Amino acid sequence: MDPAVPVSGHQYTLRAGGYTADIASVGASVRRLRFEGRDLVVPYEESEIRPFFRGALLAPWPNRVVDARYTFGGKENFLAMTEPNRGHALHGLMAWQDWLPEEHTGSSVRLRAEVVPQDGYPFRLRVQVDYVLDDNGLHTTVTATNTGPSPAPYGTAPHPYLVGGNGRVDEWTLSLPADSVLNVTEDRLIPTTLDPVDAEFDFRAPRTVGTTFIDHAFTDLAYDGGGQVTVGVTGADGRGAGITFGRDCPWVQVHTADQPDPAVSRVGMAVEPMTCPPDAFNSGTDLVVLAPGGSHEARWRIHTL
Numbered sequence: 223m224d225p226a227v228p229v230s231g232h233q234y235t236l237r238a239g240g241y242t243a244d245i246a247s248v249g250a251s252v253r254r255l256r257f258e259g260r261d262l263v264v265p266y267e268e269s270e271i272r273p274f275f276r277g278a279l280l281a282p283w284p285n286r287v288v289d290a291r292y293t294f295g296g297k298e299n300f301l302a303m304t305e306p307n308r309g310h311a312l313h314g315l316m317a318w319q320d321w322l323p324e325e326h327t328g329s330s331v332r333l334r335a336e337v338v339p340q341d342g343y344p345f346r347l348r349v350q351v352d353y354v355l356d357d358n359g360l361h362t363t364v365t366a367t368n369t370g371p372s373p374a375p376y377g378t379a380p381h382p383y384l385v386g387g388n389g390r391v392d393e394w395t396l397s398l399p400a401d402s403v404l405n406v407t408e409d410r411l412i413p414t415t416l417d418p419v420d421a422e423f424d425f426r427a428p429r430t431v432g433t434t435f436i437d438h439a440f441t442d443l444a445y446d447g448g449g450q451v452t453v454g455v456t457g458a459d460g461r462g463a464g465i466t467f468g469r470d471c472p473w474v475q476v477h478t479a480d481q482p483d484p485a486v487s488r489v490g491m492a493v494e495p496m497t498c499p500p501d502a503f504n505s506g507t508d509l510v511v512l513a514p515g516g517s518h519e520a521r522w523r524i525h526t527l
Contacts, residue, residue: 387457
């Protein structure tokens with residue numbers, strides 16, 4: 223990388239209405255998003271290596287592939303184990319790529335990157351992300367096209383940490399209109415059963431998070447008449463941040479961002495609309511299979527509350 227380029231990559235600043243956004247090319251990451259000077263996502267500096275996947279675009283799978291192995295088309299594939307403490311392949315292959323620009327205006331940027339055939343993922347994809355800022359927030363559209371000769375498994379998601387105001391997650395109100403939660407093992411977060419939300423994970427009526435630990439995928443979402451659903455966090459003053467998405471993302475991962483270091487623990491709420499649940503490469507649940515030449519689009523919008 224050119225020494226003049228920050229470690230987080232080339233920077234693209236967008237402005238519209240009361241919003242400003244800074245997009246970093248490494249991981250096509252939403253490095254900062256503000257409304258009238260107030261952070262809507264946990265930011266990081268352009269001189270930093272992005273911490274904790276903040277704002278990264280996840281593809282060609284979101285979340286985990288258990289044991290970093292899966293079978294597709296009758297062939298067993300072994301991925302790099304990128305979550306060694308749990309023994310999984312985490313968050314796809316594109317979060318550390320330096321994405322290339324195709325268009326950049328004062329309120330939008332289009333970036334692209336290629337997934338090349340490799341050990342564990344022998345498929346070729348072209349992935350494009352469009353970020354458009356307007357009076358309604360930051361709109362994201364991810365388009366993946368299979369440019370290879372065989373069908374390819376695929377999924378995508380964003381990884382923003384929403385900010386509900388001053389303080390930390392414990393003090394914020396979470397609105398999560400989901401009827402079902404995917405339970406996981408305590409040690410390795412391996413998916414087990416899909417069950418109705420219980421008292422611990424029921425945020426259909428917005429309530430304070432408190433000390434609840436969440437690192438789970440939710441589904442059976444309460445879409446509105448326009449086929450949209452919003453998950454958000456707000457502070458004591460009623461202001462906060464939300465992410466709105468449609469039926470192309472039937473799952474959402476929510477994480478209270480617990481970390482061993484108290485200085486950075488629970489400073490934001492990860493809310494990740496997903497096209498498929500964790501370990502979809504093995505379960506097949508809502509897995510997108512891109513035919514040769516086929517494309518898939520997913521959209522979401524981050525905005526003020």
